[in-house]
Amino acid sequence: MSASSNKVLEVCNSRYQEIYGNYNSNSQKRILVSHFGDFTQDLVNSISNGVEETMLEAGDKKGTVKRMFSILVEGLQNVRLHGEKDESGNQYSFLVIGQDEHEYLVTFGNLLLNSNKAIMEERLKQINGYDEAQVKALYMEVLTNGIISNKGGAGLGFITMAMKSKNKLNYNFEDVNDKLCCFTCEVKIDRNGG
Template sequence: MKKKLIHDVFHEYISEFYQKRSIMEIKLIYEGEVTHKITKAFTASVENKMTNEGESSLLKRKVFHIIVESLQNISKHAQSIIHTKDDFNGMGSFLIAKSKKDYYIVAGNPIHKDEKQEIIKLIDNINSLNKQDLSALHKEQMKEGKLSSKGGAGLGLIEIARKSGKALSYSFKKLSDEVEFFILTTQIPSI
């Protein structure tokens, strides 16, 4: 039942996402547990496809790094809801798509409702910064950042924004009284 709910929420979002953009090709879609093995397989598969399509090395590196950061965020944060009465832990959804001009990475995972405002505040802050300020924030977090209970200091999201050069887009869908489904969409311009 929980997997079906996550599936339905993610597919509803993907359908809306797809309709808003012109010609879009889905390169990869996945729902389930995110492990190191899955991350390795996805990055290899996408890199192979991008090489076959003649994409630049710089674009491949950007997409590679954003895939890794996005999947690590799913892996870390999907585990954070173990102590709720709901059984959503470890679940994540992931999509890579390409339009004529850009790549898109859409990553989603359940989070505890108490994390929602902190995530919104962090992403809104990241989105308000220019390239130089993002670099400064990254250095500051590396040096002095307060680690969350999951071991991060927002570095993954900062790094995604730095690599993409675009604002991060996010949404939340309620799964239960205690759990929200967090969806992060990253746009990566083709070079």
């Protein structure tokens, strides 16, 4: 592993450990799922189905479970399909799902090209600046007129997560090197929101 790959791993793992530690240090919260590393399609399916089953067993409303499932699928597909790789071909991505009696916090993390950071931040600020009706209208507009990217996306992932969570998306960019940053997005899902 090159020194550059070590640095990328170090920054991404440090961010993952920080988020994991924040969830774990609060006795009122518990970690439902956490994973650091590659996300295969099988793993995405397994995590999504396992979380859905756990939530139903915990007595969460079906509406809340459906919203979580949609957010997980969108977020994990974003990580899997759009997460960048370091110069050695490693994709350092992560997921942490925490819960307390009032909410779930879902945090996705992946590498992002620094050259895409400004566009991503502008898009997230736009989404966060909208109320629920505006987010839904944006969703319909992109669904109808969206241009498919070279990786197969139309830009609906973050819009869908904001619409389904009914909350603002918290995000962070941590520079790794001159080409990459570690991008994290936290989505809050109210457990009483049905």
